Amino acid sequence: MKHIPRKRFGQNFLTDHGIIDSIVAAIDPKPGQPLVEIGPGLMALTQPLVERTGQLTVIELDRDLAARLRSKPQLRVIESDVLKVDFTALAAELGAPKLRIAGNLPYNISSPILFHLLEHVDVVQDQHFMLQKEVIDRMVADAGSSDYGRLSVMLQWRYAMENVLFVPPESFDPPPKVNSAVVRMVPRAQPAALNPQLLEDLVRVAFSQRRKILRNTLGKWLEDQGFAGSFDLQRRAEEVPVAEYEALAAQLSQKES
Numbered sequence: 137m138k139h140i141p142r143k144r145f146g147q148n149f150l151t152d153h154g155i156i157d158s159i160v161a162a163i164d165p166k167p168g169q170p171l172v173e174i175g176p177g178l179m180a181l182t183q184p185l186v187e188r189t190g191q192l193t194v195i196e197l198d199r200d201l202a203a204r205l206r207s208k209p210q211l212r213v214i215e216s217d218v219l220k221v222d223f224t225a226l227a228a229e230l231g232a233p234k235l236r237i238a239g240n241l242p243y244n245i246s247s248p249i250l251f252h253l254l255e256h257v258d259v260v261q262d263q264h265f266m267l268q269k270e271v272i273d274r275m276v277a278d279a280g281s282s283d284y285g286r287l288s289v290m291l292q293w294r295y296a297m298e299n300v301l302f303v304p305p306e307s308f309d310p311p312p313k314v315n316s317a318v319v320r321m322v323p324r325a326q327p328a329a330l331n332p333q334l335l336e337d338l339v340r341v342a343f344s345q346r347r348k349i350l351r352n353t354l355g356k357w358l359e360d361q362g363f364a365g366s367f368d369l370q371r372r373a374e375e376v377p378v379a380e381y382e383a384l385a386a387q388l389s390q391k392e393s
């Protein structure tokens with residue numbers, strides 16, 4: 137029976153075989169690898185992925201789609217909201233020290249998914265996600281660019297990332313209103329030792345008024361934290377490189393412990 141795409145679940149199904157092949161080539165799955173796909177939908181990526189790995193864990197929220205997926209014996213189907221999945225527990229269940237994660241994500245909740253996975257980064261080998269191109273531009277942006285912001289700092293602190301493929305709307309049915317792209321995210325082997333919550337608070341305050349000089353925003357916050365070190369506050373948030381935010385959060389984290 138034909139599935140009617142559900143807008144509330146961000147259902148835009150990939151139909152372009154050239155694009156599907158390119159995404160699978162970018163993931164480069166190997167037999168036996170513990171691969172997890174988020175939002176398999178009508179299996180555009182699922183089928184070629186499972187042909188290569190032999191088995192695959194899939195997470196799908198749509199009840200009707202999950203029922204179809206369960207008819208495939210090589211798939212382990214988790215019918216759930218991905219935001220409720222404990223990936224650390226899943227890795228343990230699969231007996232895998234690290235998971236490979238991939239998916240053409242529902243765009244309406246892409247940032248919450250990225251932040252949810254950040255909490256499980258220790259059990260992740262790599263992530264390949266199709267997202268709205270504008271979101272990937274923000275993820276990989278360098279300091280000084282108008283795309284640089286909270287998402288750039290919070291993700292670049294923990295992952296090396298690259299935009300690996302451009303995907304136009306006509307590659308989907310129904311076509312989304314925006315351009316898409318595929319990002320590769322590989323957790324950094326030796327991230328700065330810091331309290332992620334402190335980095336998040338600091339970055340939120342810094343970018344709360346991105347056009348203002350930091351003295352007026354972050355300066356006040358640092359004073360409240362009792363920060364006595366040196367940090368050039370005569371800049372705007374978008375001018376400060378990730379490494380400097382990391383160093384500042386690391387200093388504050390040390391002071392805290």
Ligand code: SAM
Pocket residue numbers: 145146147148149150151174175176177178179180181195196197198201216217218219239240241242243245
């Ligand atoms: N992978 C398919 C493809 O490329 O054609 C479908 C991609 S579609 C953009 C997003 C998929 O994620 C849909 O199958 C949708 O039902 C599913 N989905 C939406 N919200 C979800 C959630 N919170 N948790 C898990 N899956 C979700």
